[in-house]
Amino acid sequence: MEALPRETIVDVLEKRLREDILAGRHPAGSYLPPERELADGFGVTRTTLKHAFGRLVHAGLLETRHGVGTRVRDFLRLGGADLLPMLVRHSPEWIGEIFEVRRSIGALIAERAASHATVAQIAELRHLLAAVKDAEGGEPVQLADVEVHRALARATGNRVYVLLTNTLFNAYLPVRASLAGPFEDPRAAHDRLAPVVEAVATGDQRAAHSAAGDYLSATERIMLEGLARSRGHRGGAR
Structure with a gap:
């Protein structure tokens, strides 16, 4: 313990x-x-x-x-984006604004990765995607999923996208346990993310942008539902 x-x-x-x-x-x-x-x-x-x-x-x-x-x-x-974890800890209402940025930035990252990813980076993405399916559920799947997104950002060839990705993930830390819904089922988590990786691997920018948008919207909905339930339980406990 x-x-x-x-x-x-x-x-x-x-x-x-x-x-x-x-x-x-x-x-x-x-x-x-x-x-x-x-x-x-x-x-x-x-x-x-x-x-x-x-x-x-x-x-x-x-x-x-x-x-x-x-x-x-x-x-x-x-101030800068480094304040986000503190602001989320103060008020989870910031999460909605973070998710809005996550959707737009995530789709751009996938689109750019589709045109810039090297053979080695594509192999890394597929390896990391497989690790999502092989994880045990919950936090291990969540962390495996994060590594796929870090690899997508690296595949853009633009280090600012890498830092933005890190910033957005760090912003979740205060409420991460309440955002684990999309990662409870490893197979489902893998299947949601696979179209993004495959579109990047085939170099299809439009498909990568669309697949990333679908993935981000679906996981956002599940995470916000989990966050609402978590707040409801805390309210009930009071």
């Missing part, structure tokens, strides 16, 4: 401040109250507060200026 992580005071304070910022209780561009006032309000030391601030500065939510104060950063204007 894996030991459960223990939250420190800094962890709890960081989470509280992060939620306040993302919920708009500290609007973008506003300055936080003075450190002494915040520390007293939370019942923590200023050292603990500074550690929490440091994490939020690193996350792109705060910026500090010596002698001026700590200001909330306008992350929607200045």
